[in-house]
Amino acid sequence: MLFEKFNLKNIELSNRLVMAPMTRSRSKNGIMTETNAEYYQQRASVGLVITEGTSISENSMGYLYVPGIYNAAQTESWKLVTKAVHAKGGKIFTQLWHVGRVSHISNQPNHFDPIAPSAILAKESTAWGIENGIEGRVQVSTPRAVFKAEIKEIIQAYVKAGLNAIEAGFDGIEIHGANGYLVDQFLNPDTNLRTDEYGGSIENRARFVLEVIDALSTAIGADKIGIRVSPYGTQHDMSVYDDITDMYHYLASEFSKRDIAYVHLHDQGTLYSEHFDFIENFRGWYTGNIIFAGFLTKELAEQLLEKNLIDLAAFGRPLISNPDLVERLKNNYPLNPGDRDTYYGFSSTGYIDYPNYNELSEEDKKALAESN
Numbered sequence: 113m114l115f116e117k118f119n120l121k122n123i124e125l126s127n128r129l130v131m132a133p134m135t136r137s138r139s140k141n142g143i144m145t146e147t148n149a150e151y152y153q154q155r156a157s158v159g160l161v162i163t164e165g166t167s168i169s170e171n172s173m174g175y176l177y178v179p180g181i182y183n184a185a186q187t188e189s190w191k192l193v194t195k196a197v198h199a200k201g202g203k204i205f206t207q208l209w210h211v212g213r214v215s216h217i218s219n220q221p222n223h224f225d226p227i228a229p230s231a232i233l234a235k236e237s238t239a240w241g242i243e244n245g246i247e248g249r250v251q252v253s254t255p256r257a258v259f260k261a262e263i264k265e266i267i268q269a270y271v272k273a274g275l276n277a278i279e280a281g282f283d284g285i286e287i288h289g290a291n292g293y294l295v296d297q298f299l300n301p302d303t304n305l306r307t308d309e310y311g312g313s314i315e316n317r318a319r320f321v322l323e324v325i326d327a328l329s330t331a332i333g334a335d336k337i338g339i340r341v342s343p344y345g346t347q348h349d350m351s352v353y354d355d356i357t358d359m360y361h362y363l364a365s366e367f368s369k370r371d372i373a374y375v376h377l378h379d380q381g382t383l384y385s386e387h388f389d390f391i392e393n394f395r396g397w398y399t400g401n402i403i404f405a406g407f408l409t410k411e412l413a414e415q416l417l418e419k420n421l422i423d424l425a426a427f428g429r430p431l432i433s434n435p436d437l438v439e440r441l442k443n444n445y446p447l448n449p450g451d452r453d454t455y456y457g458f459s460s461t462g463y464i465d466y467p468n469y470n471e472l473s474e475e476d477k478k479a480l481a482e483s484n
């Protein structure tokens with residue numbers, strides 16, 4: 113089933129493989145280049161490409177050198193990427209990202225404190241910033257609680273970014289609601305201690321993300337909106353809270369009502385192994401399309417599709433080192449291992465230099481097969 117066409121609302125995908133969003137930190141001033149376009153084009157044979165997390169505003173950034181989509185120059189630069197992917201028959205969504213508290217003052221305008229639902233430090237969390245003049249991994253800063261009036265401004269920033277994305281030629285956008293960033297911080301009662309209508313009950317904690325979806329739907333259409341979530345994920349100092357199942361049950365029904373393009377479940381490592389019933393339950397609660405990501409193999413992806421638990425299978429790391437992943441999985445060719453040292457950073461090594469299988473010499477093919 114993996115290689116069959118799929119209709120994602122109004123968008124025809126050539127297969128059910130998705131490129132998971134992956135930060136590669138290779139953009140200056142949030143601007144995309146021909147090199148970035150080549151990277152995405154090399155991977156455009158998947159049914160749907162989702163770009164790396166992309167900043168929606170100046171204060172949404174937690175890492176140096178990630179792209180943005182909040183000003184005209186950034187928006188214009190993304191046209192290189194969307195054109196390159198479309199030229200290969202691919203489809204592409206961009207991931208709209210606000211990191212909330214997972215940031216450092218050096219990444220914030222005027223070195224202000226990052227904003228979050230509440231002023232709670234992510235103790236076990238680092239960002240990529242500048243400390244004492246040196247660039248590198250830094251402990252995130254303590255955030256300040258966002259004022260209620262500012263929440264409307266953040267929602268407007270999502271809308272602007274969504275409109276810019278359509279202007280840049282994207283087929284749609286994915287709201288980053290996973291991995292302990294701003295949306296996730298609102299959902300979780302341990303990071304959201306607000307006493308206004310954005311904190312407290314499940315309905316209140318979910319209000320922010322649903323308002324983001326509603327505002328974006330009005331601006332660009334619900335069929336162009338996906339959302340990524342990571343239930344039970346603990347990345348960036350997040351907890352598994354008491355009413356987590358009820359929260360996702362509620363979100364699933366609200367997402368269904370809004371008739372968006374998809375929900376993207378990101379398994380940080382326990383969803384499939386320890387919470388398989390969650391996947392089954394979520395399928396029952398949510399009536400739309402489900403993308404699943406996290407440690408997938410061809411076999412696992414096929415199983416989840418055959419059992420009708422998911423609609424699309426997203427791959428992350430395998431696509432960094434195998435631009436032709438679709439062909440490799442189709443033909444059971446061996447996969448090229450990735451190099452973690454070049455996941456992030458400016459070098460083109462480990463970015464656009466991974467070969468397709470059919471470009472390898474017979475000798476290299478043999479060596480790869482033996483190493484697998």
Ligand SMILES: Cc1cc2nc3c(=O)[nH]c(=O)nc-3n(C[C@H](O)[C@H](O)[C@H](O)COP(=O)(O)O)c2cc1C
Pocket residue numbers: 132133134135136164165207288290291340378379405406407408426427428429430455456
């Ligand atoms: C280098 C790297 C960068 C990532 N950046 C993002 C990101 O910007 N947004 C996001 O939602 N997930 C991000 N992820 C998570 C991936 O989208 C994916 O869910 C994860 O790698 C698990 O899938 P895999 O086992 O197929 O790699 C990143 C993962 C990697 C390895």
